[in-house]
Amino acid sequence: MNVYDFDNTILRGDSTARFFAYCLLRTPRMWLDAPGQILNGLLFLAKARKKQVFKQRMLRFLRWIDLQSVLPAFWEKNLSRVKPFYGTAHREDDVVISASPEFLIRPACAHLGISHVMGSPVDPRSGIFRGPNCHGEEKVRRFREAFPQGKIDAFYSDSHSDDPLARLAQRAILVKGDKLLPWNDA
Known part of the structure; x- marks a missing residue:
């Protein structure tokens, strides 16, 4: 995956x-x-x-x-911001792990055919966190919880704050703009 x-x-x-x-x-x-x-x-x-x-x-x-009306309108306007590389990299078993609120990114991921989505657990009505911000080591914990035997073929991120998750991958790619770089070379 x-x-x-x-x-x-x-x-x-x-x-x-x-x-x-x-x-x-x-x-x-x-x-x-x-x-x-x-x-x-x-x-x-x-x-x-x-x-x-x-x-x-x-x-x-x-x-x-009114999240039910605003969120679809937001993504209708912003899905064009998906980077071109993702269309060729996409696989059916892709997983997204993000610090963004899960309720916010889930509709975009569904549109992209991504069913495994983990984000920060935020109440969509109040903005109150229901658990830890999904960042750094928390991403590893969440991945292991969802996929105890999961093997990461490739991991993509724009930030070295994701080093803990990158270490689990066979191959880690740093995304800088539209460039895909080897993790350790950047």
């Missing part, structure tokens, strides 16, 4: 940031929370706020949107 990160790997850009911006342009009520969101971002950048706390605070906007 091949295993992929999602943001900046299969998809050009960060799906959570793009979804936030998409909703911000269509949900005026979100602007009322802009000062708090700016402070949240500054605290995260200053390393005074952990990533999961930052993400959970940012995702509070979900309480103001």
